[in-house]
Amino acid sequence: MFLIFLRSLVFNVLFYAVLVCLAIVALPTFALPPRAMLTVAEWWAKATLVLMRLVCNIKVEFRGVEKIPTGPLLIVAKHQSFWETFVLPGFFNRPIFILKRQLMQIPVFGQFLVKTGMIAIDRNAGVKALLDMTRRAREAVRSGKQLVIFPEGTRRAPGAPPYYKTGFAQIYSSCGVPCLPIALNSGLFWPRRTFMRYPGTLVVEFLEPLPPGLPKEEFLARVQAAIEDATARLVEAGRKEQEQLIGSAPSYARAG
Helix, strand or coil: CHHHHHHHHHHHHHHHHHHHHHHHHHHHHHHCCHHHHHHHHHHHHHHHHHHHHHHHCEEEEEECHHHCCCCCEEEEECCCCCHHHHHHHHHCCCEEEEEEHHHHHCCCHHHHHHHCCCEEECHHHCHHHHHHHHHHHHHHHHCCCEEEECCCCCCCCCCCCCCCCCHHHHHHHHHCCCEEEEEECHHHCCCCCCCCCCCEEEEEEECCCECCCCCHHHHHHHHHHHHHHHHHHHHHHHHHHHHHHHCCCCHHHCCC
16 A cells, blocks of 8 residues: 555656646747637647556546537536536537536636636525526537536545436437447545545546437436446446455545
């Protein structure tokens, strides 16, 4: 375990060093179209994948990439780690996220979010926030963008009971576009609330898209069932691999 700690320490130093360097590189892109800034963000994601493999012995697999539809799209993804917030956008065309307004107040990073058209919401504004979010999401998707949503709103540890909110179903109904569910097991390798990084195979699985126009209750049930069933399978496989590599799945990555 000491070796994992040491590798995690080295990884984090390099990870943030790369981030700072690319943040400097990205400064001129504030005067350019958003695509330029997103390109720098993709460089960061690719550099991170290399560091994960070389420093932490974390391999990454992306399954079902061929299932990603072209054109306007709603993406609904499991959220276990900070990792997927900056890696997933590289798979989509003109991607935007729905995120909490407080992130917009972070120096430089907040300006990046504004520049790239991310949709910020005030979680304390209730129905007003939902209506505003739905309107802005509909406008963005109808302009050809692909919208990424984490339906549980915050990171959930692997194995934690699902907690799907219903606002994304309203967006689905309003936008009238296909929905792509995504399952993953990132929380086993890049857990929340710790700098530790654990070895193994991190898997992201793009699932079968759902057509537009499904009744709200049917849509909610099908999305949750698809994501949770696939995620449970990926987490189980990841834990078995970690038992072989380090003796057990790390306690940070367990539910609770």
